[in-house]
Amino acid sequence: MKQVLLGLLVLTGFSLWSQSEIKGRIVDQKGEAILGVNVYIDGTYDGTVTDTNGVFSFKTTETGVKSLVASFLSYESFKKTGNVQTLTNLTIKLRESVNALDAVVITAGTFEAGEKARISVLKPLDIVTTAGAAGDIIGALTTLPGAQTVGEDGRLFVRGGEANETQTFVDGVRVPQPYSPTANNTPTRSRFSPFLFNGVSFSTGGYSAEYGEALSSVLSLNTIAEPVQNQTDISLMTVGVGLGNTRKWEKQSVTFNLNYINLGPYQKLVPQKLDWNKPVQSSGGEVVYRFKFKNGLLRAYGAFDISNLDINSEDVNQPTKIRYALRNGNSYGNLSYKGNLSKEWFIHTGVSYGIGTNKISIADDRLNNTENAMHLKLKLTRSLSERVSIYGGLDYFYTDFDEKYTEASGREFPVGFTNHLGAAYVESDIFFSKNLALKLGGRASRNDLLDEYHFNPRASMAYKVYTNSQFSFAFGDFVQTPNADYVKYNQNLSSERALHYILNYQYNKNGRLFRSEVYVKDYQNLIKFNTLRPQFNSQYTNGGSGYARGLDLFWRDSKTIKNTDYWISYSYIDSERDYLNFPNRATPSFIATHTASIVTKHWIDKLTSQIGFSYTVNSGRPFNNPNEGMFMNGKTKAFQNLSFNWAYLMTQQKILYFSISNIFGTDNVFGYQYANTPDMNGQFQRRAITQPADRFVFVGFFWTISADKKKNQLNNL
Amino acid sequence: MRKFIVLAIMLVGLVTYGQTAFEKGMGKAMSLWGEGKINEASAMFERIATVEQDNWLPNYYVALVNTTASFTMKDKTQIDALLKKAQTALDVELKKQPNHPELLVMQAMIHTAWINFDPMTNGMKLSGPVMELYSKAEALAPENPRVVFGKTEFEMGSAKFFGTDIKPLCAKAEKAIELFATFKAETAFHPSWGQDRAQAMVAACK
Secondary structure, X not given: OHHHHHHHHHHHHHHHHOOEEXXXXXXXXXXXXXXXXXXXXXXXXXXXXXXXXXXXXXXXXXXXXXXXXEEOOOEOOEEEEEEHHHOOOEEEEOXXXXXXXXXXXXXXXXXXEOOOOXXXXXXXXXXXXXXXXXXXXXXXXXXXXXXXXXXXXXXXXXXXXXHHHEEEEEOOXXXXXXXXXXXXXXXXXXXXXHHHEEEEEEEOOOOOOOOOOOOOEXXXXXXXXXXXXXXXXXEEEXXXXXXXXXXXXXXXXXXEEEEEEEOHHHHHHOOOOOEEEEEEEEEEEXXXXXXXXXXXXXXXXXXXXXXXXXXXXXXXXXXXXXXXXXXXXXXXXXEEEXXXXXOOEEEEEEEEEEEEEEEEEEOOEXXXXXXXXXXXXXXXXXXXXXXXXXXXXXXXXXXXXXXXXXXXXXXXXXXXXXXXXXXXXXXXXXXXXXXXXXXXXXXXXXXXXXXXXXEEEEEEEEEEEEXXXXXXXXXXXXXXXXXXXXXXXXXXXXXXXXXXXXXXXXXXXXXXXXXXXXXXXEEEEEEEEOOOOOOOOOOEEEEEEEEEEEXXXXXXXXXXXXXXXXXXXXXXXXXXXXXXXXXXXXXXXXXXXXXXXXXXXXXXXXXXXXXXXXXXXXXXXXXXXXXXXXXXXXXXXXXXXXXXXXXXXXXXXXXXXXXXXXXXXXXXXXXXXXXXXXXXXXXXXXXXXXXXXXXXXXXXXXEEEEOOOOOOHHHHO | OHHHHHHHHXXXXXXXXXXXXXXXXXXXXXXXXXXXXXXXXXXXXXXXXXXXXXXXXXXXXXXXXXXXXXXXXOOHHHHHHHHHHHHHHHHHHHHHOOOOHHHHHHHHHHHHHHHHXXXXXXXXXXXXXXXXXXXXXXXXXXXXXXXXXXHHHHHHHHHHHHOOOOHHHHHHHHHHHHHHHHOOOOOOOOOOOOHHHHHHHHHHHO
16 A cells, blocks of 8 residues: 555656746747737647736646647747757747738739628628619629729720620639620620629739730629528519529539519510510529539539510611611530649639520621630649749630621621630749738730730739738739621731739728729720721721720728718729721720719618618710711710619518619710711711610519528528 | 545545546636636637547637637627637537537537627628528437527527517527426536526526
């Protein structure tokens, strides 16, 4: 018994004796103490946290070679290995983590909306709760600075660029035909139902080397990676019906969405300025399938739609209206995979294929065209350290365009082209500190059709000057194959080119965000031709050029007024181009010098409703008046539009939605079409291009059926 | 007398040696938490978690300590830091056991804390996922009082918001109290919290 006792005592005594004390102090790069750092011997419980002076001290029974670890959120972990006896009286300097919430971000040119974005200008919901956007992703984006409001077109016009200068991507892979085609001067919509997407990145310039074939802008949409639950969504609207369904299993899920739109009944009720033989009808569907692997996610997205319209459109050159009918079919599919190959290697790869066909009849002439387009993408990212990552990739774009114009007499004019475009890029993100970051890269491409090679450097940097404010700068060189409208007639052309220089300042604090950006864009090699319209026998050259410079301001505040969120954006632009058939440099008709929008959203508890107003105003847009000597000398009067929406949650799963655009019925004129030849008095007659109707009223009932009775479609409105 | 002393010393020795390092460490972390030393408690749980990689409890407590602390905080950057820490710790365990009811309840709590943080942004986004988590947990462990109570508490919030009848929810809260009464935690360190909150809810119903 005595021996046992003795043994116990010895054991206890021994463990007391062999304890060593570990002491030290932890500071940041400026030498200031850090409070609350977890300091411990790796693989043991022995440790403590630092006090307000950054001092730590604890005892350990460990001996021999061990590692001392100091770890604290928003700092890089520190590790020192050595004999326990030597791991004391240390002064440890921690480096701030570049992944910290308040670290610098390269923001020049880009607006992010989504969960992953560190500084979100738009929240995913905004896309759909913005009054006047009518659930169109593009509609919401036009309330951001840098985008023009081109009411008769509906597409995205960014910083003095034409609509086709924006390239659209879904899950990183290109969408060749993002818009539904419409008749002349009636606005189009994007094909994407906001229901399926939860991340949007809208770049107004200076984007990464990952993207090519876009002179002005990149719009990147991400499908929802993981839906929440099984559910069915039913929509009954004044313009059509919709049905959606989501099924979810352990590793995979599928969502489909079908809709049928018919504007007929609505147009009978509300008189239209346009003379429809057959109003717009479209049927479409989208499917998203996802499969979760251990280290990655496979996504497939498919969309199809068929739309028809038949209209008698006015033309100032014709005594009577001309019948214009359109049948469009569009199918698009993509498959993408994102995942980790190892701890340091990350892969993003995908393929997309799109087929678009148009059958158009203009009076007795027929125009049929088909575009087949493919994109193959491979991108590999290697993170070298927490501060440096490098990525590179390959792109292959295939475009095949065929068009046949058939005159009433039966004469046929077939045109078309096939293009193979390959590109390779490398880019690196380097954080010098939490306050200074640099992105540097380049993109090399080979355009088979135009037989040319390009190398385009890209660079951007960001510097944090103060806790909540930072400056960014971006430079980029961009090329794009000229529009199919010209390439189909002449392939002896070069790519158009734009250089971007952007300086951005951003202030972001607790629900308030201010952004200002000044930019200069230099356009080169723009297409010119010498006829009234682009024709097979026109002379095409790359002799055009132009510039755009301006200031974009954005302010968003969700804090000052309770339950209210609002943003204000303002753009000033000065831009001129000598392109197409312009006789000299002039401001194109889609550019308004001043554009401003105010968007508000207010939640009313008592009514369980969200109401919103959007007000957009822009100064007059130029138009060419051939009665005057100077080209593009006319200016329309200012444009304005006040829209309102109201979403009423009847129960958690039933929503009644009401919206009206242009409440005051302002008679906006977008421009004028002038006759090609003067009348008897030597005057060129004109016709105003106006809105199809003064107001657009929309009423919808949305019902979600799910097991938990919680979710609703407010996200989709 | 001497025999008694020997016995006593032996017993003490046995107790201290019988208590594993894990139990000692967890006990210490628990008492730090009890004293309101959030940072110290969380740090201790984190240290235990780095050693005991086969035990889900230390990381569960890192998540629990930080999430509950966030409910009483005002400063947004601090709340953000606490919830991110909670999520990082919980992710480690959820990856190993995606169908553990207590971990699912913990995930629902983190989401609920984000909803409190910014109801306008996160309310619509996360309400669905929270209900999904509770439904999943309920299917796995219908008798777990924290599952039943957590779900009821969350539903109570939206019922009050929409002005729907709360009586069936009060009945569910009472059922949760019964479950708490019969619930036996596996060890002293397994989750056993929640009874007082359930009682408070039932009291508010009356």
